[in-house]
Amino acid sequence: MSDLNNRRLEIDALRAIWAIRHHGGITRAAEALGLSQSAVSHKIKRLETSLGCELLNRKAGATAFTTEGEELLDYAGRILGLHDEALLSLSKTTxxxxxxxxxxxxxxxxxxxxxxxxxxxxxxxxxxxxxxxxxxxxxxxxxxxxxxxxxxxxxxxxxxxxDVILFRETLHWVKHPSLLLPQTASVPFLSFHDDCFYRHWALDIGQDGGIMLETVFECASAAGIIAAVSSGMGVALLNERHLRPEMQIITDRFPVPPDLxxxxxxxxxxxxxxxxxxxxxxxxxxxxxxxxxxxx
Amino acid sequence: MSDLNNRRLEIDALRAIWAIRHHGGITRAAEALGLSQSAVSHKIKRLETSLGCELLNRKAGATAFTTEGEELLDYAGRILGLHDEALLSLSKTTxxxxxxxxxxxxxxxxxxxxxxxxxxxxxxxxxxxxxxxxxxxxxxxxxxxxxxxxxxxxxxxxxxxxDVILFRETLHWVKHPSLLLPQTASVPFLSFHDDCFYRHWALDIGQDGGIMLETVFECASAAGIIAAVSSGMGVALLNERHLRPEMQIITDRFPVPPDLxxxxxxxxxxxxxxxxxxxxxxxxxxxxxxxxxxxx
DNA sequence: CCAAGCACATGACAAATTTCGATCGTGGCA
DNA sequence: TGCCACGATCGAAATTTGTCATGTGCTTGG
Structure with missing residues (x-):
């Protein structure tokens, strides 16, 4: 560790650890930052030696942050926020x-x-x-x-x-393992609000694909749908970020949902x-x- | 100016412009940062080109900041504050x-x-x-x-x-030009509080140096002394940072004050x-x- | 239990950036 | 007018940063 006075945190390095946290892993972060994996790896290593402590816990398979890492992450977020705002502020027009x-x-x-x-x-x-x-x-x-x-x-x-694309989401048909779907009966469907367009698509394919969907539950919030699925009330269309371990993704019988x-x-x-x-x-x-x- | 996304503010550059402000000039700042003058000059230049605007106003003799410079300075202060705190936070012991x-x-x-x-x-x-x-x-x-x-x-x-030295200060004997000091009369002295040790020194030299000081004004705050000097009430011992243009530094007759x-x-x-x-x-x-x- | 796959580390080397020393230009001042 | 302090600028040297190629360790599925 060099002398305390000569140390500094590179903005790029802070952005790197921030990206690692938010993309879950060095390789993913490197991709997002437009750098090679080794570059990001090196960056973190340099940061660690300059600070004289470990930031990432490499023992486990998944990249986990150490206590110091989490602490730095907090500062990194704040510093980057200010930094980016400064940048914008200086290039702004009235x-x-x-x-x-x-x-x-x-x-x-x-x-x-x-x-x-x-x-x-x-x-x-x-x-x-x-x-x-x-x-x-x-x-x-x-x-x-x-x-x-x-x-x-x-x-x-x-x-x-x-259109400016923000991010993509994949939809899945899901149900709880305890829910069985006999071929003959209609399928209990858990739906968002009337105006939700997943639902429109779901009901449309019902007609085209010969699958009978019956809406048995309707709720505007994702939390409600999740609870209903987990309790085995029916099948639902959920995006990946709402999946829970106990849910079962249905891969057959239903048509593949389009990406969102x-x-x-x-x-x-x-x-x-x-x-x-x-x-x-x-x-x-x-x-x-x-x-x-x-x-x- | 490079693409907005790839721009970044180097911590070192921010520290540089901060130092320029607080030491009044590139050369001085370079010295404080332990760099050469050209390095700091380059740093600012790079910062300017990356931001696409002038930070310093080079026309005048003294280095002045542009509006953008002042704006960045504000952010720089906040970013550096966070940065330094992060650094400390990571090297702290409980x-x-x-x-x-x-x-x-x-x-x-x-x-x-x-x-x-x-x-x-x-x-x-x-x-x-x-x-x-x-x-x-x-x-x-x-x-x-x-x-x-x-x-x-x-x-x-x-x-x-x-002792850990924070900074040095030079004391001066000062008076207003309108105040004349005849050789024969005692000198009217404007003094800080009783316990101020400038005053102790001043009264001591009065005995040693054969100069008769008569305390005609006593005030605990520097502002009071400054006002008294400016109105010609007497002479005082003031440090450089309290000098005003209308004050006259007395170089003869009185012994040179020791540095503080x-x-x-x-x-x-x-x-x-x-x-x-x-x-x-x-x-x-x-x-x-x-x-x-x-x-x- | 092994081979494949994934995620990360590491070392050598190339590219870029940064710094320095020297030199030059300029404005203020005696 | 000449000096002085301050800053800009240039080429060379030093340092930093990134990439490619490769190595290591862990997980996984047959």
């Missing part, structure tokens, strides 16, 4: 105006919240009006010009060239400098971290 | 105990306050009791074991090997791990910035 933005409930708790908060701070003259609705509702509002932009879920094959994508979609013919900047910031955040961190 | 610390009024408003605040955060189990008194009082308290350590002013020739030094002085036979750490942190802060920033 913006004013009004943005009507739509979000889904899912994305509200993601890094989006930070981006929006920072945007407010950096551009106090822009008023951002945010509304949380379901994807289908948001899309309708976009069409009618009620929103300037929205963060919505769409099927992967529906992505438009102007979260995108930033802009309203028709909206020309708005403030919105351009906000979308650019979201894009930059994504490319920097290789996707938005979502609360799971 | 400390507990009690520290009785003495300060002078002057140092209360300096970087010391930040160091103490950070120390509290990093070592919540150490209770730091701080008392503000004049240097002579503090020294007496140290002798009697009432304090574990104190930050006091002493004459440069009185510095002990165990602010030091951290530890109590006798105090063995205290927490105190060791605190003193070490103060030392490290000094060596990093080449002295403590004092409110002037």
């Amino acid at each position: 913006l004013a105006g009004r943005i009507a933005l739509g979000l889904t409930e899912d994305t509200t708790c993601s890094a989006l919240a930070h981006i929006l908060g920072r945007f407010r701070r950096l551009h106090p003259d822009v008023s951002v009006r945010t509304q949380v609705r379901m994807s289908l509702v948001l899309r309708a509002m976009l069409e009618q010009g009620e929103l300037d932009a929205a963060i919505v879920q769409v099927f992967a094959h529906e992505v438009r060239p102007t 994508v979260y995108v930033v979609r802009r309203g028709r013919k909206v020309r708005n400098a403030a919105l351009d900047t906000l979308v650019a910031e979201i894009e930059s955040e994504i490319s920097r971290y290789g996707g938005l961190a979502l609360a799971s | 400390l507990a105990g009690r520290i009785a610390l003495g300060l002078t009024e002057d140092t209360t408003c300096s970087a010391l306050a930040h160091i103490l605040g950070r120390f509290r955060r990093l070592h919540p189990d150490v209770s730091v009791r701080t008392q503000v008194r004049m240097s002579l009082v503090l020294r007496a308290m140290l002798e009697q074991g009432e304090l574990d350590a104190a930050i006091v002013q002493v004459f440069a020739h009185e510095v002990r090997p165990t 030094v602010y030091v951290v002085r530890r109590g006798r036979k105090v063995r205290n791990a927490a105190l060791d750490t605190l003193v070490a942190e103060i030392e490290s802060e000094i060596s990093r910035y080449g002295g403590l920033a004092l409110a002037s």
Whole structure:
């Protein structure tokens, strides 16, 4: 360990350990950072020798952080936050105006919240009006010009060239092992709200694929659906981040669900400098971290 | 300017512009950072090109910051604060105990306050009791074991090997030009409090040097003395950071005042791990910035 | 129990960045 | 006007950082 005064934490190294945490592993982090695996490995090693302590616990198979690692991670988050804000602050142009933005409930708790908060701070003259609705509702509002932009879920094959992709999600048919599905009977289906478009797709395939789905449960929140699946009430369409160990993924009988994508979609013919900047910031955040961190 | 995503602010560069501000100039900053002048110059240049804007205004003789420079400076301060705290936090040992610390009024408003605040955060189990008194009082308290350590002013020739030097100060005899000092009359003297040891020295030389000083004004705060000097009430001993343009430095007739030094002085036979750490942190802060920033 | 696969570490080398010393230009000042 | 302090700039040297190729250890499935 060099003398305390000459030590310093490289911003890049901090971003590396941050990426390791949020992508779960060095290899994944390297990919997200656009570096080779060995480069990231070296970075961490250098960080460790300069600090004179272990940051990662290499014993186990999965990369785990040591106590010191967790501690540094906390500082890293704060330092990077300030750093990125400084960068934006210095490249900002004075913006004013009004943005009507739509979000889904899912994305509200993601890094989006930070981006929006920072945007407010950096551009106090822009008023951002945010509304949380379901994807289908948001899309309708976009069409009618009620929103300037929205963060919505769409099927992967529906992505438009102007959409900004935030991250992808895979849907699975799931059920609890205790639930048996006789060929003859109709399938009990656990569904999100009426306007949820998983549900639309599910009911559509019901007609095409000759599978009879019967909606036996309806709930707007993922937590409710998860509970219902776990108690064996029926089958549901869930994305990967909601899967629980006790759930069983159904691979036969049902058609493969299409992939979902979260995108930033802009309203028709909206020309708005403030919105351009906000979308650019979201894009930059994504490319920097290789996707938005979502609360799971 | 490279792509927004690939830009980053080097910690070292931030420390450099911070040092430039606090030492007034690149050359001075380079010295404090232990680098060559050209290295610091380059650092700033790189920072500027990576940000795509000017940070320093080179037109004028004195180095002035641009608006962007000031803005970055603000972020730099916050980032460096976090950075340094992270560094300390990772090299800390669990400390507990009690520290009785003495300060002078002057140092209360300096970087010391930040160091103490950070120390509290990093070592919540150490209770730091701080008392503000004049240097002579503090020294007496140290002798009697009432304090574990104190930050006091002493004459440069009185510095002990165990003292940690914070910074030096030069005293000057000053008066307002309108005040004339006839050889025959006694000299009107503007004095700090009774216990101020400038005053002791001044009265001592009065006896030795054959100069008759008559204390005509007594005030505990520097502001009061400054006002009195400016209004021509008498002569005073002031340190450089309190000099005002309208004041006249007296170079003849009076003996040259001794230099003063602010030091951290530890109590006798105090063995205290927490105190060791605190003193070490103060030392490290000094060596990093080449002295403590004092409110002037 | 072995082979394959995955995730990370490591070493050598190439590329880039950073630093230094020297030198030059400029504005302030006696 | 000449000096001086300060900063810019340049080429060479030193240091840092990244990549490729390869090695190690752990898990997994046959």
